[in-house]
Amino acid sequence: MALEHAILVSLLEQPGSGYELARRFDRSIGRFWTATHQQIYRVLRRMEADGWIAAEEVAQDGRPDKKVYSAAGPGRAALADWLREPVEPETVRHELAVKIRAAAFDDPAALISEVERHRDGHAALLARYLHGEQRDFPDLTSLDTAQELQHVVLRGGIEYERMTLAWLDDVLTTLHRLVADGTSPDDAPGDAGRAAANR
Amino acid sequence: MALEHAILVSLLEQPGSGYELARRFDRSIGRFWTATHQQIYRVLRRMEADGWIAAEEVAQDGRPDKKVYSAAGPGRAALADWLREPVEPETVRHELAVKIRAAAFDDPAALISEVERHRDGHAALLARYLHGEQRDFPDLTSLDTAQELQHVVLRGGIEYERMTLAWLDDVLTTLHRLVADGTSPDDAPGDAGRAAANR
DNA sequence: ATTGCCTATGCAACTCGTTGCATAGCAGGA
DNA sequence: TCCTGCTATGCAACGAGTTGCATAGGCAAT
Numbered sequence: 001m002a003l004e005h006a007i008l009v010s011l012l013e014q015p016g017s018g019y020e021l022a023r024r025f026d027r028s029i030g031r032f033w034t035a036t037h038q039q040i041y042r043v044l045r046r047m048e049a050d051g052w053i054a055a056e057e058v059a060q061d062g063r064p065d066k067k068v069y070s071a072a073g074p075g076r077a078a079l080a081d082w083l084r085e086p087v088e089p090e091t092v093r094h095e096l097a098v099k100i101r102a103a104a105f106d107d108p109a110a111l112i113s114e115v116e117r118h119r120d121g122h123a124a125l126l127a128r129y130l131h132g133e134q135r136d137f138p139d140l141t142s143l144d145t146a147q148e149l150q151h152v153v154l155r156g157g158i159e160y161e162r163m164t165l166a167w168l169d170d171v172l173t174t175l176h177r178l179v180a181d182g183t184s185p186d187d188a189p190g191d192a193g194r195a196a197a198n199r
Numbered sequence: 200m201a202l203e204h205a206i207l208v209s210l211l212e213q214p215g216s217g218y219e220l221a222r223r224f225d226r227s228i229g230r231f232w233t234a235t236h237q238q239i240y241r242v243l244r245r246m247e248a249d250g251w252i253a254a255e256e257v258a259q260d261g262r263p264d265k266k267v268y269s270a271a272g273p274g275r276a277a278l279a280d281w282l283r284e285p286v287e288p289e290t291v292r293h294e295l296a297v298k299i300r301a302a303a304f305d306d307p308a309a310l311i312s313e314v315e316r317h318r319d320g321h322a323a324l325l326a327r328y329l330h331g332e333q334r335d336f337p338d339l340t341s342l343d344t345a346q347e348l349q350h351v352v353l354r355g356g357i358e359y360e361r362m363t364l365a366w367l368d369d370v371l372t373t374l375h376r377l378v379a380d381g382t383s384p385d386d387a388p389g390d391a392g393r394a395a396a397n398r
Numbered sequence: 399a400t401t402g403c404c405t406a407t408g409c410a411a412c413t414c415g416t417t418g419c420a421t422a423g424c425a426g427g428a
Numbered sequence: 429t430c431c432t433g434c435t436a437t438g439c440a441a442c443g444a445g446t447t448g449c450a451t452a453g454g455c456a457a458t
Binding site: 216217218219221236237240241259261262263264265266290 | 404405406407408409415
C-alpha cells in the first residue's frame with residue numbers, strides 16, 4: 001500500500017516515466033524501497049486513474065515514446081495525509097541471520113564463503129554511498145530542505161552499511177573459531193548428525 | 200519460500216506446536232523473520248505432508264489439544280541443502296526513510312512526533328535485547344555451537360538497534376533545525392505549497 | 399452472569415509481489 | 429548478418445502474505 005507514496009516522492013523530486021522510475025528503484029530509492037517494473041506500471045496506472053499524478057506523452061527520436069508522469073494536487077494531498085499516519089513496524093526478512101542460526105544444525109564451515117560474499121557486497125555498497133555523498137553533496141553547508149532530508153537518509157544508509165560490515169566480520173571470526181576448535185563437538189555437522197536426528 | 204527453513208531452525212532449537220511457533224515469531228525469531236499464525240499453520244501442514252517434520256498429538260488438561268512438531272530427517276537434509284544456496288539480497292521496505300524524504304514536500308514538523316515514537320521503540324527494544332543477553336548468556340566463556348551462533352545473531356540485533364537509535368537522534372536534530380530556521384523557505388509546507396504544485 | 403482474554407487451530411477471500419513472456423524499434427559488436 | 433542489449437510498455441499466471449472471521453473450552457475479573 002505504500003509503493004504509491006514512494007513513487008509520489010520520487011516524482012516530486014523529479015518527474016519521469018515508468019521506465020525511469022524502475023531504474024531509480026534499482027538505485028537511490030531502491031535502497032529503502034524495492035519494486036519491479038511490473039509493480040510500478042500497475043501502480044502508475046491506478047494513480048493516474050485516481051488523479052494523483054498527471055501523464056504526458058513524450059515522443060523521442062531513436063527511442064520508443066514514453067509517458068512522463070508528475071505529481072498532481074490530489075497526489076500531494078494524499079502524501080500529506082499519509083505523512084500524518086503512523087508508520088507500522090517494519091516486517092523484517094533477514095535470511096542470512098536465519099542461516100547463521102541454522103548452521104548450528106549442519107556445518108558452520110559451509111557458511112563462511114557466503115558470509116564473505118555478503119561482507120564484500122556491503123563493503124562495495126558503502127564505498128558507493130560514500131562516493132555518491134561526495135558527488136551529490138559537495139557542500140554540506142548550503143543544502144535546501146529536500147537535500148537536507150535526502151542527506152540524513154543517506155547518512156542512515158552509510159551507518160547501516162558500516163554496522164553491517166563490522167557485524168559480518170564478527171560473524172566470520174565466530175565461524176572460524178567454531179570450525180577451528182570445535183570439530184563436531186555437540187550437535188554439529190554432516191551426515192552423521194543428520195542420521196542421528198533421524199530417529 | 201524461506202519460511203519453511205525459519206520454522207525448521209526454530210523446531211530444531213526446540214520442538215513446538217503451531218501456536219508456540221507463532222509466539223516465537225512474535226519474539227526471538229521474529230526479530231529477523233516475521234510470520235503470522237496463518238502462514239505458519241499452512242506451511243506446517245505442507246512440511247508435514249513433505250515429511251520434513253513429524254507431528255505428535257498432545258492432550259493437555261485445561262487447554263485444547265495441540266500438535267507438537269519436530270524436525271525429521273528429510274527436513275534436516277533440506278536445511279543442509281538450503282544452507283548451501285546463495286542468499287539473495289534482502290528486499291528492503293523502510294517506510295520511515297521514505298517519509299523522511301517525503302517531508303520535504305509537506306511539513307517536516309509533522310514527522311517529529313512519529314520519529315520520536317520510533318526512537319523510543321528502538322530504545323525499548325535495545326533494552327530488551329540487553330536484558331535477554333544477560334538472562335540467556337550469563338557466561339559467555341562456555342557456549343556450545345548453537346549458543347555461539349544465537350549470540351552472534353543477537354549481537355547483530357543489538358548493534359542494529361544502537362545504530363538505529365543514533366540515526367533517529369540525528370534525524371530529530373535535522374528536523375528540529377529545519378523547522379527552526381527554515382520556516383517555509385524553498386518548497387515546503389501546507390496548502391500554499393500544495394496549491395502551487397497544482398498547476 | 400457476563401465480558402473479555404488466552405490457548406489452539408483453521409477456512410476463505412483478498413491484495414501484493416514475482417516470474418515468464420511478448421512486442422517493437424534502434425544501436426553496436428562479432 | 430546475426431546476435432545481443434537497451435529503451436519502453438504491458439499481459440497473464442502464480443505464489444506469498446494479510447485480514448477477517450469461526451470454533452471452542454478455560455480462566456479471571458467486574
